[in-house]
Amino acid sequence: MELFHLRYFVAVAEELNYSQAARKLHMATSPLSRRVKDLERELGQELFKRSTHAVELTPAGQALLPLARDVLERVGAIPWRLREAAHGERSTVFVGVPAGLHPSLRAKLQVLAEQARGSVDLKRWPGPSAGLVEAVHDGRLALALVRLPVADPALEVAEVLAERLGAVVPADRFAGHESVRLAELTELSYVPAPSDNMPAYFEELDAALNAAGVRKRLWLPQGDYSGIAELVSSGIAFSISMLDPQSPMQLYRLENTVTLPFADLDPHLTTALAWHADRARPGSELAPLIQAAKEIFGVGGK
CATH class of the missing domain: 3.40.190.290 (D-Maltodextrin-Binding Protein; domain 2)
Structure with a gap:
């Protein structure tokens, strides 16, 4: 599992729309969908319920969302936390x-x-x-x-x-x-x-x-x-x-x-x-x- 898998998952989970999430990430919809499916296969869990009309989080997806946000938040904070620690x-x-x-x-x-x-x-x-x-x-x-x-x-x-x-x-x-x-x-x-x-x-x-x-x-x-x-x-x-x-x-x-x-x-x-x-x-x-x-x-x- 890579960080980008979590970033892509969070984007789809927040938008509940693959096209809108892809625009937010500045990428095409097809590779975004593939990466999310890769994450589902690795976790052995279905994260989204997909239909022609809607995208919904499954219970597993709902459980993963706060965990993924926390991981991304901690990693994203590394640069400025390091700058503050080294600031002189x-x-x-x-x-x-x-x-x-x-x-x-x-x-x-x-x-x-x-x-x-x-x-x-x-x-x-x-x-x-x-x-x-x-x-x-x-x-x-x-x-x-x-x-x-x-x-x-x-x-x-x-x-x-x-x-x-x-x-x-x-x-x-x-x-x-x-x-x-x-x-x-x-x-x-x-x-x-x-x-x-x-x-x-x-x-x-x-x-x-x-x-x-x-x-x-x-x-x-x-x-x-x-x-x-x-x-x-x-x-x-x-x-x-x-x-x-x-x-x-x-x-x-x-x-x-x-x-x-x-x-x-x-x-x-x-x-x-x-x-x-x-x-x-x-x-x-x-x-x-x-x-x-x-x-x-x-x-x-x-």
Whole structure:
């Protein structure tokens, strides 16, 4: 049994879908399925019940899941535990930041960096929330600001800001509107954010739009936020973004675009502070930094 067998098993167990697990692991579905079957043969246990409609954990799979997570967690912690044990001088540590971070949170990060200056150099590291969560988990980042939801049980997560979202629509088509109803968007195509940067919450929004009859989609496989703004400005599409005029996402606005609140939907993108539970425990090198971050961002709890 190799570590990758456990990693593959955990991915399938968490997603209960081989295709989604394969995407998460950046691999094809067929080799993933073969590796899981190899693990089942080695253990002499069936781990999943498979059908054309669903994948479910068997009792053996349910018993293995916490054991596998614990093994992967311990192995993943080796690099940062070793660095902390060998640490002797002031070090540089990184905090993850997602795209479009609100200025109020940036200001708090600056306060944290100045407060920590006597012990560590705190630097920002950009990335999509899924990648930042993974980097906090394996110790490459000391902590991160991420978009909810986060499903990693090894991380502690606390909400720090909820930003109201609105529809970015062609201004000429919605002249005089103070808000927009979902039914008014059915003739336009919805353009989601670039897939690499899209928070998981936007999958829930996509489902809500679809249920309301907004069925048209435009995908930009190599696009960015400026490309989305071009489509909206041309009058054929709409997107979803922050309503707050202070949000840096407003910088992507073009002529003939306006961001309006929804009249029959109240979406919010929630940003949270995330840190590894083990690294916040007394005795950990990063415990003081994490405690300072919690205080600056107004996070309660242990």
